[in-house]
Amino acid sequence: MHKFAHMADAHLGAHREPTMQKLELQTFGSAMKKCVELGVDFVLICGDLFHVGIPDLGVVNSALKSMMEVQKQGVPIYAIYGSHDYTPNGTSVIDILNTAGVLTNVFRPSFDGDALRLGLTVDEKTGAKIVGISARKIGLESRYFDALDREALEREVGFKIFAFHSGLTELKPDYLSEMETIESSALPKGFDYYAGGHIHERGEFRLPGLGRIVYPGPLFTGYGRDLEATAKGEKRGFYVVEFDERVTGTTFVPMETFQGVFRGYDLTGKNAAEARALISDDVKGVDVSGKLVVIKASGELAGGKVSEVGLAAIRAGLAERGALHVYLNRNSLKSRESAGPIFSGEEPATIERKLFEGEASRISAADERLRGRAGVATGMELLRLWRQPPKLGETKKDYNARMVKEGTKALE
Ligand SMILES: [Mn+2]
Structure with a gap:
C-alpha cells in the first residue's frame, strides 16, 4: 500500500497583513510536517503554491525551509503551475525550485x-505515473487541452495520476459562472486519479470514463470570497490518497488554523446611520478574540453614502478587541443617494469582466482583438499583467519599461 498527499491553492504570499501572512506560512509548514508524519510516499501540489509568479523572497525562503524538511526525509514533491504562480514572459519561482531540485515540475510538454x-x-518508489498540465493566463490552458494527444496517455499502463489546474464545466458551481473552464471530455480517460487545483472549494467527483476527480480547495484559507466560507466554518486542508494498483481510499486532512465568525447584513431600506447602529450593536456581543471575522454588507441604502456606514471604523474596533483579521465585503452594498458602483458583483473578477464587457461595445478600433469578446480577454490580461508588483530591487524606471514591454507583447 502506498500513499501520496494532494494539495493545491496554498496561495503563499496572498496575505499582506502580518498576522495572516505568518499563519499562512505556518500552515504550509505544518502541512509539510504532517505529510512526513503520515508517511506519504510523495506530495503533489496542483498549482497556485504561491500567490504570484515572483513572490516576496521572505515568503519563498519560509516555504523553501518547509519543503526542504520533506525532501530530507526522502519524500519527493511534484508540482504544476497554477494560474497565479505562472509568469508569462519570465521565470517563475516554481522554475527556480525545480532547478534547485526542491520540487519536480511535472508539466513536461513537447510539440x-x-x-x-x-x-x-x-x-521511483511507488511506480506511480504522474502527468501534469499547467495553467496559463486566463483560459489559455484550454489551448493546451485542445492540442493534447490524449490517446498516447490513455495507452499507458499502471497507476496513473493526472494533475491539472482548471475548473471542469460539468462541475462548475453557480458562483463561478464567470470562470473559464474546460470540458471533462478534454481530459484523457482511464487515469486512476485526477488531481485538481484552481477551484477554491473542496470536492470529490466522478464523471463517466474518468477515475476520481478531487479538488482539495485552498490549503490555508485563500482570499476574498474564500475567507467568507472559512469564517462560516469550511475546513481547509489537503488529501491523502492510498493506492496499490488502484486508489483504495482518500482522506481529507484538515488544517486547524483558527476559528472564524461571519456576520452578514442586508441593509436595504436603512439609512447610513441606522446601518452603522445595527452593525455596531450586533458585533458588540460577539467573541472575536483570535478569530477571523468576516463582515458582509449588502443591499441598497435608503439614505446616506456607503462610506457613511463607517465600516472601516467598525473593523478597527474589532481589531482592537483582538480579532485575528477582519475582512470587509461591501462589494454588493449600494446607495440610492450616490451613483454607486455601476458594476456590482460577488467576485472582483466578475466586476472587472462586466466593466470590460460594458466598455467593449463602445470600442470601434479596427483591430478585432480590442473589440467584443476578444477585447474583454485582452483587457483582462492587461489588467492582470499591470497588477504585478515591481520585482525586488527593480527600479521604477525598469518596472515601467517592463510593463510597457509585457503589455505590448500581450497586445501581440
Ligand atoms: Mn487558486
Whole structure:
C-alpha cells in the first residue's frame, strides 16, 4: 500500500497583513510536517503554491525551509503551475525550485506538429505515473487541452495520476459562472486519479470514463470570497490518497488554523446611520478574540453614502478587541443617494469582466482583438499583467519599461 498527499491553492504570499501572512506560512509548514508524519510516499501540489509568479523572497525562503524538511526525509514533491504562480514572459519561482531540485515540475510538454505530448514523471518508489498540465493566463490552458494527444496517455499502463489546474464545466458551481473552464471530455480517460487545483472549494467527483476527480480547495484559507466560507466554518486542508494498483481510499486532512465568525447584513431600506447602529450593536456581543471575522454588507441604502456606514471604523474596533483579521465585503452594498458602483458583483473578477464587457461595445478600433469578446480577454490580461508588483530591487524606471514591454507583447 502506498500513499501520496494532494494539495493545491496554498496561495503563499496572498496575505499582506502580518498576522495572516505568518499563519499562512505556518500552515504550509505544518502541512509539510504532517505529510512526513503520515508517511506519504510523495506530495503533489496542483498549482497556485504561491500567490504570484515572483513572490516576496521572505515568503519563498519560509516555504523553501518547509519543503526542504520533506525532501530530507526522502519524500519527493511534484508540482504544476497554477494560474497565479505562472509568469508569462519570465521565470517563475516554481522554475527556480525545480532547478534547485526542491520540487519536480511535472508539466513536461513537447510539440509534435500541432499535437501536445505530455511527458510522464514516474515516482521511483511507488511506480506511480504522474502527468501534469499547467495553467496559463486566463483560459489559455484550454489551448493546451485542445492540442493534447490524449490517446498516447490513455495507452499507458499502471497507476496513473493526472494533475491539472482548471475548473471542469460539468462541475462548475453557480458562483463561478464567470470562470473559464474546460470540458471533462478534454481530459484523457482511464487515469486512476485526477488531481485538481484552481477551484477554491473542496470536492470529490466522478464523471463517466474518468477515475476520481478531487479538488482539495485552498490549503490555508485563500482570499476574498474564500475567507467568507472559512469564517462560516469550511475546513481547509489537503488529501491523502492510498493506492496499490488502484486508489483504495482518500482522506481529507484538515488544517486547524483558527476559528472564524461571519456576520452578514442586508441593509436595504436603512439609512447610513441606522446601518452603522445595527452593525455596531450586533458585533458588540460577539467573541472575536483570535478569530477571523468576516463582515458582509449588502443591499441598497435608503439614505446616506456607503462610506457613511463607517465600516472601516467598525473593523478597527474589532481589531482592537483582538480579532485575528477582519475582512470587509461591501462589494454588493449600494446607495440610492450616490451613483454607486455601476458594476456590482460577488467576485472582483466578475466586476472587472462586466466593466470590460460594458466598455467593449463602445470600442470601434479596427483591430478585432480590442473589440467584443476578444477585447474583454485582452483587457483582462492587461489588467492582470499591470497588477504585478515591481520585482525586488527593480527600479521604477525598469518596472515601467517592463510593463510597457509585457503589455505590448500581450497586445501581440
Ligand atoms: Mn487558486
